[in-house]
Amino acid sequence: MTTTVAHVHGETDAPYALSHLDALESEAVHIFREVAGEFEKPVILFSGGKDSIVMLHLALKAFAPAPVPFTLLHVDTGHNFPEVLEYRDRTVEKHGLRLHVASVQEYIDAGKLRERPDGTRNPLQTVPLTEAIQKLKFDAVFGGGRRDEEKARAKERVFSLRDEFSQWDPRRQRPELWQLYNGRHAPGEHVRVFPLSNWTELDVWQYIAREGIELPEIYFAHEREVFLRNGMWLTAGEWGGPKEGETPETRLIRYRTVGDMSCTGAVDSDAATLDAVIAEIAVSRLTERGATRADDKMSEAAMEDRKREGYF
């Protein structure tokens, strides 16, 4: 990586301009430091997906050479990709971090949550997530949500106040002015914080390439046994597929998002390198979630409804 000065002078014509990636990075770091300065017990939601990996990378840079002053929280649906869980644990160990895991499977086993008829576990994450926040008394919860993902998310604030039930009310949001984030909250309430609010999918990939960040292998083209359900290529496995009438086949695919195996679809792709992935996304005519998320297709306001209930 070149130095910051050379970086900027080489890429833009004005002497004191920042490239758009530098501007986004600087803004996200500012948000991390604001939270560290103002809250008692923040936590980073870490799924091992690219957005949370970029968040962790930014947090590492924001506080270097000191360690990241936050713990991590993963809501494990029980249907996660094994490669991603392996990546998660390796990353936690590498940086000497502490990981909390909230398990959907434990909730189901204890009879506190019921499996949905469609087998999708993504909506079930909300209860273990909100209960973990309450139990561990987190007052700020970093999420990797980006406003470009979905139209309800375009309405989300960088600092999003949630009540004691973690609910989001889009009509009662605080105006967010300048870079002055208001994190005041009553006991029991918390703030969801989205440092990547202003990033797009392409920004995330270009930043990963620029910073040389390692990702789980499932983001790159590989052969995998998949089957078609509701127009999505889902990974075959013990979690619940293929059912009768669904035929598994081996295809060259990759994932654009990482989530629960029951609702995260693969895309046909031969993009095996970062450059190839970036080239593929730049010409894609489908949004990230439109291409790969079954849960957003449940209704026109699926994301809004889940966010209202406490989803991130």
Place this chain on the structure above:
Amino acid sequence: MSSTTEQVAHLADLAATTLLRFATAGSVDDGKSTLVGRLLHDSKSVLTDQMEAVEAVSAQRGQEAPDLALLTDGLRAEREQGITIDVAYRYFATARRRFILADTPGHVQYTRNMVTGASTADLAVVLVDARNGVIEQTRRHAAVAALLRVPHVVLAVNKMDLVGYQESVFAAIAEEFTAYASDLGVPEITAIPISALAGDNVVDASANMDWYGGPTVLEHLETVPVSHDLTACPARFPVQYVIRPQSAAHPDYRGYAGQIASGVLRVGEAVTVLPSGRTSVIEGIDALGESVDIAWAPQSVTLRLKDDIDISRGDLIAPSANAPATTQDVEATVCHVADQPLAVGARVLIKHTTRTVKAIVKEIPSRLTLDDLSQHPNPGQLVANDIGRVVVRTAEPLALDAYADSRRTGSFLLIDPADGTTLAAGMAGESFASTAETTVQTDEEGWDF
């Protein structure tokens, strides 16, 4: 549509492009949603699945053509009522630049929404219906842009197709608006005749208005200089967080982390820490993991100083040669953004840069009427969407600049200490509002100043 090869060729450059933040303002039926939809659609920023969703909903409602407003109205209530509730942020890119658009609703609560959108904008697009010309609402938008000191304002004269694309209609509106906005102190105004519905001069140049030789809206957005006045101002560095690893590898490291609010900082520079007034010299600048000699706004960096002095979150580091004064008496213009009123005597919190202190509202000398910019003296309180002058006494000194000099170190929030509500957005120092006040006072006999 540009070919795949062309798009891939842009890729290498995209990471290096600059970012323009802009806001749109317009009243209810002047076609703002159509303009935003047209900008996104014609710049190929709407992807197939989003467009399919819009087409499906439009067809289901029995509409003949896809309703581009559905691209931007994201909430259940917005779609049900066909209105926009709150500011939304949109992202799009061309080969030349990346854009963050603050899409602000035009009706009710317009002032706080536009203030929110304009607070971070480098440019504001004010929409006017060519049939109606400059109306009260247009003057409000111009006034808010001036008050927030948005560096560039675009007047988009829309619905030119409905006035026969006449140059004289456009010229009259452009002249009236430019005169009004210049009086308010808007530094740069560009007027563009458009039809958002027909696509004239939004992304593509219009064949219907060959008398117009200027840029389209998108061309202007792509080429307008992104404001660098932040680096021309004196340096200001609000301390966010103190980094002290106390590890075997870094036993003595003590760094002051923050985002440079304005100006340029160099290693070797003599600095003063406010409000304590202690001085030192910048020993090193760590720019997110690498050591640099120089850094500028808005970079997030970590400063190391030669001397171990007491510095914590909320302090401000500035060049000793050009440090701001500190004060406990803040005079400012505020936009009231909460539903609960702000009254004289209210005990509040003031959040300025990284510092939050207790304060009391001593006076509310005037409330501004945006329609004619007249001042109403001593209103007693401000309610939602009011803009007024306030005098606030703070419990501790603040190192405050005038908002005219720095949007970052001249701005603040007033917060209700009881429930944490953001009450008001503040801009320290004089504003155009103070000039209008004298006009009102001259109307009254007996005042001799």
